[in-house]
Amino acid sequence: MIQAMLWGVGTSDYGLQPERRVEALAWTAVGEAVADAGIAVDEIDAIIVGSVFGPPGVATRVQRGIGLPGVPMWTIENACASGTSAYHEAVQTVRGGRYRCVLVLGVDQMSTLFSGAIVPEATDPEGAASLPLPGVYAMGAQRYVQEFGVTPEQLAAVAVKNKRNGLDNPRAQLRKAAPTIDEVLSSRMIADPLTFLQCCPTSDGAGALIVGGDRGNPDDLRIEASVSVSGALWDHRSKEVWGYACVARAAEQAYAEAGRTPAEMDVLEVHDAFTIGEIMTLEALGLAPLGKGAELAPSGHTARDGAQPVNPSGGLLSRGHPLGGTGPAQIAEIAWQLRGRAGARQITRHRVGMVETMGGAAAGMDGNACVVTILSTS
Amino acid sequence: MAADAPSSELGVGRPTKRRPGSAVGGLPVADSRPVLDGDAVLGLRCTVCRYPVAQTGIPWCPSCYGPLEPARFDTGGTAFSSTVARIPVGTRKAPFALAYLDLDDGPRVLVHLAEPEVVPLGARLRITGMDEGDLLAEVAS
Structure with a gap:
């Protein structure tokens, strides 16, 4: 198998940008990624795009501005994991020798679709029953509160940590001031127990990645593992909250593929669409036992100067969450961190990094898809 | 359509990839929600492993791939x-309460609660009717 490497990363700014063309967000990201990889544009021999809301045909409209006539190109929709799913497919094609240099693009513009929370999908049994996405996570949080005694302050600590981290991220959506625990808890309730500041903002943005083989460039990052799993039934037999099993399934395979343990992860970017998401995810990734994930932020373990920094970029809670655009932004942050070029956000130990992206939430399934990847300095 | 429905804000009048449904100003779509028929929730049960599901029209048991038969839960x-x-x-106007209800010897279904309050884990609930096509449940006394 060919060793897949991350050659370059690039992103647009993240935030409300309804005045920008969706292609323009993508062009900014692609331009930066190509320059970062140090390649000629025509070295790219395939394009894989991750996007949820497109619009349909967005990949071709992006292509119109960058050339590459006739190269194989396709678009993947895996809910919030669309961008990382596109990345995973790029890794697989490079590993198998199908392509030598793949452009991955994740893009979504939410501000021209929704004025607040995503409108639930009317064709879904639970979407039709008016279950909003914050409600999906709130039901999980409610179990953590009642079953494990997780406190509102522990939930809020995740938002405080990530929003503080985001202050140093010039591309994050929320950069004005980091809230206190009290401010997080006194912001308006969205779905008990999740308050407004525990929910990621609606955002627009794009991220691009260049994935290729091992070209002996010390700046390239080794892709030790890349795993994509689809959902499984989530039903009356499921004792864990929605999403947990899907993330755990991907994580178990990723650790096996890389031959590594959770303790070896120096830095992580994970799917904190809501505060409970980071807590539950870190348990599923093996950083804490079930029911103990809520202690990681208050204890400082996941702080930027902690033992295992989580979401040093500010995460979705700070950067914003333009679905397809999220995964590549997570991977870009890990790339900047591992190369030691994260500026004011730079963490001290940065040899191995992990990215996890979780997509949902179709009724009756524990996830639409989850992607977990492990990267290291080469 | 209620005056406070956010249809005018959806894509600012532009069609979107998402089907929002008629509740928010889109075109109507087929209803996929579970149905209450008198004293039972309608669905399917696997004839091999007894897996219950509150859906219709699926080709086989999604758990063991066995054949399904109609069921009342x-x-x-x-x-x-x-x-x-x-x-x-x-x-739906705020506040409104939702719960995942594990039916006795049946599937997990999403229900609306009669009162806008969180209930304890494991609380006994009973579906008492339907409200705008949604299952409606109350805390069992």
Whole structure:
């Protein structure tokens, strides 16, 4: 198998940008990624795009501005994991020798679709029953509160940590001031127990990645593992909250593929669409036992100067969450961190990094898809 | 359509990839929600492993791939979790409460609760009717 490497990363700014063309967000990201990889544009021999809301045909409209006539190109929709799913497919094609240099693009513009929370999908049994996405996570949080005694302050600590981290991220959506625990808890309730500041903002943005083989460039990052799993039934037999099993399934395979343990992860970017998401995810990734994930932020373990920094970029809670655009932004942050070029956000130990992206939430399934990847300095 | 429905804000009048449904000003779509028929929730059960599901039209048991037969599920069960939505969703005005209800010897279904309150894990609930096509449950006395 060919060793897949991350050659370059690039992103647009993240935030409300309804005045920008969706292609323009993508062009900014692609331009930066190509320059970062140090390649000629025509070295790219395939394009894989991750996007949820497109619009349909967005990949071709992006292509119109960058050339590459006739190269194989396709678009993947895996809910919030669309961008990382596109990345995973790029890794697989490079590993198998199908392509030598793949452009991955994740893009979504939410501000021209929704004025607040995503409108639930009317064709879904639970979407039709008016279950909003914050409600999906709130039901999980409610179990953590009642079953494990997780406190509102522990939930809020995740938002405080990530929003503080985001202050140093010039591309994050929320950069004005980091809230206190009290401010997080006194912001308006969205779905008990999740308050407004525990929910990621609606955002627009794009991220691009260049994935290729091992070209002996010390700046390239080794892709030790890349795993994509689809959902499984989530039903009356499921004792864990929605999403947990899907993330755990991907994580178990990723650790096996890389031959590594959770303790070896120096830095992580994970799917904190809501505060409970980071807590539950870190348990599923093996950083804490079930029911103990809520202690990681208050204890400082996941702080930027902690033992295992989580979401040093500010995460979705700070950067914003333009679905397809999220995964590549997570991977870009890990790339900047591992190369030691994260500026004011730079963490001290940065040899191995992990990215996890979780997509949902179709009724009756524990996830639409989850992607977990492990990267290291080469 | 209620005056406060956010249809005018959806894509600012432009068609979107998402089907929002008629509740928020889109075109109507086929209803996929579970149905209450008198004293039972309608669905399917696997003839091999007895897996229950509150859906119709699926080709085989999604758990063991065995053949399915129509089933009626008891309306009582226990709460897996619940929450109170404090934002309007579709035609629903805030606050409204939702719960995952594990029906006795039946599937997990999403229900609306009669009172806008979180219920304890494992609370006994019973489906008492339907409200705008949604299953409606109350805490069993």
